[in-house]
Amino acid sequence: MTGFDPNAAAQPGSGVFGLPDDERSAGVILLQVPFDATTSYRRGAADGPAAIVEASRQVDLFDRELGRPYEAGIFACEPDPRIGEWNARARALADPILAAGGAGDDAALLGALAEVNALSERLDALVEEEVEGWLSRGKLVGVVGGDHATPLGAIAAHARRHPGLGVLHVDAHADLRDAYEGFTRSHASIMFNVLARCPDVARIVQVGVRDFGEGELEVQRRAGDRVRCFFDADLARAKLEGASWASLTAPIVAALPGQVYVSFDIDGLDPSLCPSTGTPVPGGLSFHEACYLLSAVARSGRRIVGFDLNEVAPGEGEWDANVGARLLYKMIGCALLSRGA
Numbered sequence: 001m002t003g004f005d006p007n008a009a010a011q012p013g014s015g016v017f018g019l020p021d022d023e024r025s026a027g028v029i030l031l032q033v034p035f036d037a038t039t040s041y042r043r044g045a046a047d048g049p050a051a052i053v054e055a056s057r058q059v060d061l062f063d064r065e066l067g068r069p070y071e072a073g074i075f076a077c078e079p080d081p082r083i084g085e086w087n088a089r090a091r092a093l094a095d096p097i098l099a100a101g102g103a104g105d106d107a108a109l110l111g112a113l114a115e116v117n118a119l120s121e122r123l124d125a126l127v128e129e130e131v132e133g134w135l136s137r138g139k140l141v142g143v144v145g146g147d148h149a150t151p152l153g154a155i156a157a158h159a160r161r162h163p164g165l166g167v168l169h170v171d172a173h174a175d176l177r178d179a180y181e182g183f184t185r186s187h188a189s190i191m192f193n194v195l196a197r198c199p200d201v202a203r204i205v206q207v208g209v210r211d212f213g214e215g216e217l218e219v220q221r222r223a224g225d226r227v228r229c230f231f232d233a234d235l236a237r238a239k240l241e242g243a244s245w246a247s248l249t250a251p252i253v254a255a256l257p258g259q260v261y262v263s264f265d266i267d268g269l270d271p272s273l274c275p276s277t278g279t280p281v282p283g284g285l286s287f288h289e290a291c292y293l294l295s296a297v298a299r300s301g302r303r304i305v306g307f308d309l310n311e312v313a314p315g316e317g318e319w320d321a322n323v324g325a326r327l328l329y330k331m332i333g334c335a336l337l338s339r340g341a
Contacts, residue, residue, distance in 0.1 A: 038181075051318070127150065144308070151263060158306040164259065165201050170268035187311070
């Protein structure tokens with residue numbers, strides 16, 4: 001980074017966080033996956049990656065706790081143009097299905113549903129291939145979605161390299177539906193698909209969950225030790241009764257194996273921090289609670305091998321993207337810290 005001033009304003013044309021890195025010099029690679037075709041309430045997450053990259057140029061690079069994560073080099077790849085094409089096609093096909101509350105027995109809608117599912121499978125395969133390629137080059141890889149369906153391929157690639165992997169899943173939703181409105185790769189099904197399709201994932205540890213169906217509780221029950229959920233209501237009640245956040249994070253961290261992948265849906269935060277996200281829910285973590293949890297994982301001796309951040313929708317202002325960019329930088333810093341950087 002010869003000649004780069006981390007204290008100066010980001011220069012026009014600079015990369016994510018205003019950095020001059022390219023794919024060769026960067027130790028951290030971010031994949032932008034602007035796909036949100038199965039979003040069931042309100043869309044916008046497909047615009048999240050670009051908005052986060054833009055907002056990231058306003059983030060100060062020195063962090064009092066984490067030091068200088070930027071020194072590892074951070075590069076955000078341009079999205080594969082096929083993703084935008086698939087998203088536009090899948091959105092057009094999904095809209096009448098969503099409006100009808102599902103395909104039912106309508107032949108035309110069933111055909112559209114099958115095509116959306118096929119496009120989602122192609123997206124998963126593309127993300128998995130790209131992540132695997134970067135991992136083979138020794139990079140720390142993060143996915144920036146898009147809706148929460150987008151990182152399935154990334155989780156699969158990391159789990160294959162790290163058998164016994166744990167997934168720290170921060171989310172307002174359990175995401176354990178086998179399908180939602182017929183979409184088998186729905187944003188509401190990501191953790192169901194991890195359980196079904198990623199046998200090398202040993203455990204999913206869920207934090208902040210406060211909106212879920214009874215069927216999802218049954219999936220948790222059947223999964224046994226493979227899913228551990230720290231419900232938001234239980235965490236909130238404990239805090240109201242005097243428990244410290246430090247004492248509450250300890251069993252969360254203890255439930256994770258040694259190798260950890262972080263999957264972070266922005267709606268796991270208090271919705272005042274992400275008002276434009278697709279399915280906001282009252283409650284959730286504060287920004288500092290989320291950062292403390294990530295730091296606790298990093299300082300526990302566990303290794304954060306990869307991560308994703310999803311469901312950031314920019315809305316009319318830049319608040320959502322601003323919060324997303326700062327959370328992303330914290331995730332990168334904690335991952336690097338856990339790896340000895």
